[in-house]
Amino acid sequence: MKNIAVLTSGGDSPGMNACIRAIVRSANKKKIQVHGIQYGYDGLINNDFKILSPYDVGNTIHIGGTILKSARSDEFRTNEGRKKAHKNLRSNNIDGLIVLGGDGSLTGAKIFVEEFNFKVIGIPCTIDNDIYGTDYSIGFSTARETVVNAIDKIRDTASSHERIFIVEVMGRESGFLALESGVASGAELILIPENNNSMDEVIKSIKKINDKKKSVIIVYAEGCKFGTLNELSNKIKNNIQNSNVRVSILGHIQRGGIPSPSDRILASILGYESINKITEGYTNKMVGIINQNTMLLDLEDAISKKKNINLSLNKMSNIISRY
Numbered sequence: 001m002k003n004i005a006v007l008t009s010g011g012d013s014p015g016m017n018a019c020i021r022a023i024v025r026s027a028n029k030k031k032i033q034v035h036g037i038q039y040g041y042d043g044l045i046n047n048d049f050k051i052l053s054p055y056d057v058g059n060t061i062h063i064g065g066t067i068l069k070s071a072r073s074d075e076f077r078t079n080e081g082r083k084k085a086h087k088n089l090r091s092n093n094i095d096g097l098i099v100l101g102g103d104g105s106l107t108g109a110k111i112f113v114e115e116f117n118f119k120v121i122g123i124p125c126t127i128d129n130d131i132y133g134t135d136y137s138i139g140f141s142t143a144r145e146t147v148v149n150a151i152d153k154i155r156d157t158a159s160s161h162e163r164i165f166i167v168e169v170m171g172r173e174s175g176f177l178a179l180e181s182g183v184a185s186g187a188e189l190i191l192i193p194e195n196n197n198s199m200d201e202v203i204k205s206i207k208k209i210n211d212k213k214k215s216v217i218i219v220y221a222e223g224c225k226f227g228t229l230n231e232l233s234n235k236i237k238n239n240i241q242n243s244n245v246r247v248s249i250l251g252h253i254q255r256g257g258i259p260s261p262s263d264r265i266l267a268s269i270l271g272y273e274s275i276n277k278i279t280e281g282y283t284n285k286m287v288g289i290i291n292q293n294t295m296l297l298d299l300e301d302a303i304s305k306k307k308n309i310n311l312s313l314n315k316m317s318n319i320i321s322r323y
């Protein structure tokens with residue numbers, strides 16, 4: 001292998017730059033040139049390639065976002081778009097591609113490998129942490145820290161004014177971020193899509209907690225199935241006398257920021273491993289870490305198998321965050 005390309009796709013996540021740095025420098029050690037593709041799959045289609053030297057990735061390990069920019073590419077969802085992408089890879093003499101992104105990006109990668117028999121390795125990057133085959137995805141640790149910091153601040157007001165705060169956290173399909181940040185911030189109630197609470201049960205719990213503690217932090221994952229944020233807020237107001245309810249939507253502050261040490265280490269290991277594996281001839285695979293061991297699994301499994309959430313954490317939290 002002489003030339004490898006790398007791109008970042010889908011939502012940006014803190015640690016992507018640390019990963020690009022590890023890829024470029026590990027490849028350089030093997031005398032392989034790395035081509036950075038700008039704007040995700042759109043850049044592949046538009047031939048937006050630039051060579052990344054080991055110096056170009058200096059002083060980036062601590063920077064959030066992605067120096068390669070990211071995008072969501074509708075054109076890559078079409079066979080025509082992917083044909084253009086393949087043609088550009090060939091004309092730039094690229095022998096392999098490394099894709100950093102969430103489950104959508106990894107799905108695109110798998111389809112691409114199967115259509116063109118190209119060498120591709122995926123690296124899980126998403127603050128949602130919902131990708132099978134790795135304990136953590138790049139960006140999750142930083143996002144969890146951001147959410148906990150925000151809730152710590154909200155708690156001061158909740159406690160001083162004896163308010164009920166509903167804090168909405170990202171997670172349309174999964175509650176990993178809500179669950180772990182809820183436990184770490186001592187939230188009195190954590191609501192996630194994986195639980196089948198009814199609205200009545202939720203209101204009953206909030207009433208019980210509020211009667212004793214007078215201030216309540218509810219972490220609400222945006223994909224909760226039992227009701228919307230507004231429905232929940234109105235139900236609390238209507239069912240709990242004199243309740244003082246506030247809603248705080250954390251939004252995009254959860255995506256950015258200085259990557260945590262854990263994300264930098266994970267990103268470094270996965271970037272380094274991706275170069276080892278692609279040069280050993282592997283393709284259609286994702287690199288991950290389980291129980292401190294690096295793993296290599298089929299992209300198909302990474303995108304189709306469901307990663308189980310540890311619901312016993314929620315049960316534990318219900319006991320230790322209330323009295």
Ligand code: ATP
Binds near residue numbers: 071073076078106
């Ligand atoms: P995040 O977890 O942050 O949302 P993601 O990688 O899941 O990240 P998506 O927007 O789902 O983000 O996907 C990113 C890009 O991957 C899409 O814009 C598209 O270009 C490509 N992609 C996703 N699904 C497919 C598919 N089925 N076929 C081809 N390309 C796809």
